[in-house]
Amino acid sequence: MSMLGQIGQMARRSILQTVRQPAMVIPPIVFPLLLVAINAAGLDAATEIPGFPADSYWDFAIAVPFIQGSLFAAINAGTAMARDVETGFLKRLAMTPMQRTALLVGQLVGVMCVALVSAAVYLVAGFAAGMDFKSGALGVPTIIVLALLISLGFAAIGAYIGLRSGSGEAVQGVFPLLFVFLFMSSANLPRGLIEQDWFRTIATYNPVSYLVEGVRSLIITGWDGEALALGFGIAAAIAAAAVALSAAALRTRLVRT
Amino acid sequence: MRRFLDVTYAVAWRTIHNFTTNPAFFFPSVIFPLFFFTAFAGGLSSVGDVPGFDFPAGYTAFQFVFVLLQASAFGGVFTGFGIASDFEKGFARRLLLGSPSRLGILAGYAVAALVRAVIVGALLFAVALITGMQVIGGGVDLFGLLVLAALVNLTATFFAAGVAFRTRTIQAGPAMQMPVFIVLFLAPVFVPLDLVGGWVHTVAKVNPVTAVLEGGRDLISGQEFDAAIAFGIAVALVLLFSVWAVRGLRRAEAAG
Numbered sequence: 001m002s003m004l005g006q007i008g009q010m011a012r013r014s015i016l017q018t019v020r021q022p023a024m025v026i027p028p029i030v031f032p033l034l035l036v037a038i039n040a041a042g043l044d045a046a047t048e049i050p051g052f053p054a055d056s057y058w059d060f061a062i063a064v065p066f067i068q069g070s071l072f073a074a075i076n077a078g079t080a081m082a083r084d085v086e087t088g089f090l091k092r093l094a095m096t097p098m099q100r101t102a103l104l105v106g107q108l109v110g111v112m113c114v115a116l117v118s119a120a121v122y123l124v125a126g127f128a129a130g131m132d133f134k135s136g137a138l139g140v141p142t143i144i145v146l147a148l149l150i151s152l153g154f155a156a157i158g159a160y161i162g163l164r165s166g167s168g169e170a171v172q173g174v175f176p177l178l179f180v181f182l183f184m185s186s187a188n189l190p191r192g193l194i195e196q197d198w199f200r201t202i203a204t205y206n207p208v209s210y211l212v213e214g215v216r217s218l219i220i221t222g223w224d225g226e227a228l229a230l231g232f233g234i235a236a237a238i239a240a241a242a243v244a245l246s247a248a249a250l251r252t253r254l255v256r257t
Numbered sequence: 258m259r260r261f262l263d264v265t266y267a268v269a270w271r272t273i274h275n276f277t278t279n280p281a282f283f284f285p286s287v288i289f290p291l292f293f294f295t296a297f298a299g300g301l302s303s304v305g306d307v308p309g310f311d312f313p314a315g316y317t318a319f320q321f322v323f324v325l326l327q328a329s330a331f332g333g334v335f336t337g338f339g340i341a342s343d344f345e346k347g348f349a350r351r352l353l354l355g356s357p358s359r360l361g362i363l364a365g366y367a368v369a370a371l372v373r374a375v376i377v378g379a380l381l382f383a384v385a386l387i388t389g390m391q392v393i394g395g396g397v398d399l400f401g402l403l404v405l406a407a408l409v410n411l412t413a414t415f416f417a418a419g420v421a422f423r424t425r426t427i428q429a430g431p432a433m434q435m436p437v438f439i440v441l442f443l444a445p446v447f448v449p450l451d452l453v454g455g456w457v458h459t460v461a462k463v464n465p466v467t468a469v470l471e472g473g474r475d476l477i478s479g480q481e482f483d484a485a486i487a488f489g490i491a492v493a494l495v496l497l498f499s500v501w502a503v504r505g506l507r508r509a510e511a512a513g
Contacts, residue, residue, distance in 0.1 A: 041457030042442075042453055042457055180292060199300050
């Protein structure tokens with residue numbers, strides 16, 4: 001079987017595994033939307049802070065689910081990989097002519113499909129709630145591509161953790177840590193409006209800030225070259241590093257088995 | 258009565274011992290409230306400058322009360338996880354068989370949850386004071402705030418215990434965690450109720466947690482405090498969910 005065929009088979013398996021477990025599909029979509037709906041109402045008064053970049057907190061905050069959804073992608077990919085280790089699936093696969101790349105890419109493609117559906121749902125929810133999308137029609141595919149790139153990076157991080165630990169419980173344990181990165185970023189307020197110097201410093205060095213700002217710029221600013229370059233650049237760097245790490249972890253795992 | 262107290266002591270001791278000696282249980286309980294406090298009080302402090310936001314003790318104290326109540330509630334939820342886990346391992350069934358007072362089991366878990374909340378609350382208080390939180394209320398006010406936190410802890414414990422007794426599986430974790438999480442966040446978390454907009458304002462107005470949260474904020478800032486409303490609602494919630502938990506315990510007994 002060709003490499004593409006192998007990837008297709010693994011991706012199909014990953015998608016079916018995901019679709020058959022509502023717990024892997026519903027939380028990544030519903031939970032971020034629920035949280036943004038609550039925060040948008042609770043923090044709508046923040047739009048009255050001088051210098052706040054949007055008229056509606058909903059428009060400002062709808063970027064956050066795109067990142068939260070990718071954190072769920074990390075957990076899904078990590079848990080799936082860990083389960084393959086725990087159940088011995090990887091061991092059995094190692095005895096077949098299946099290429100390692102196909103296994104990893106196939107698994108990631110499956111998770112990315114959920115990420116694609118999630119991104120589409122977030123956009124639809126955003127528009128349904130009256131989002132003023134400044135970048136126009138071309139912004140829609142751009143925001144989806146950026147969301148997928150971000151999801152790829154986090155899914156590969158999840159796969160790396162799943163492969164290294166071989167434990168679904170360990171992957172679940174890392175989930176709150178990933179959320180720390182989101183909360184300590186510019187997710188809730190623009191960096192320029194964060195009063196506490198130490199928090200602003202953390203948010204400035206936190207790469208998640210630039211991912212949020214990249215997505216957000218398409219919604220509330222329009223075409224902001226700097227925000228998009230940083231968003232796409234950092235997302236691509238995270239994805240490249242994480243895919244390389246997870247490929248190395250898979251190699252090690254297959255040698256161990 | 259003696260039997261009840263013996264069982265309460267034994268279950269509480271075991272649960273507290275497990276919590277304090279296992280880093281996997283202890284650290285998340287301590288770190289997450291501190292993290293929420295840092296993220297909300299630090300990251301959102303400029304929300305305190307919004308026109309109409311006139312909380313006298315400042316934004317850090319405003320957020321501290323929410324995080325304290327949230328930590329107390331989650332202390333109860335985590336105890337519910339422990340009960341469910343005890344059922345999965347078969348320990349709870351042996352406990353039901355061997356215990357001379359089954360209500361003592363529930364009381365033991367509740368005492369352990371309270372101790373857990375006290376440990377986390379004390380650490381949270383220390384960090385908040387070190388980072389410069391203003392406390393305008395006096396000693397009696399602060400005591401009142403701690404009592405409110407304890408009542409929230411008991412409510413969440415009884416709710417989570419009721420779910421755990423009925424489902425007897427840790428897979429019911431989200432059913433314990435999510436309702437508590439959502440009810441807490443459907444209160445005026447970031448700004449006072451008057452400044453909360455949209456549908457959340459409507460929900461927050463009828464959410465009982467709002468009265469408890471606002472009562473706590475009145476206490477820490479030394480403002481006029483309507484004890485009857487805040488404590489009345491908190492005590493009513495404890496009573497309501499204690500019935501839910503006891504009925505759950507009876508179901509677990511019946512299930513064998």
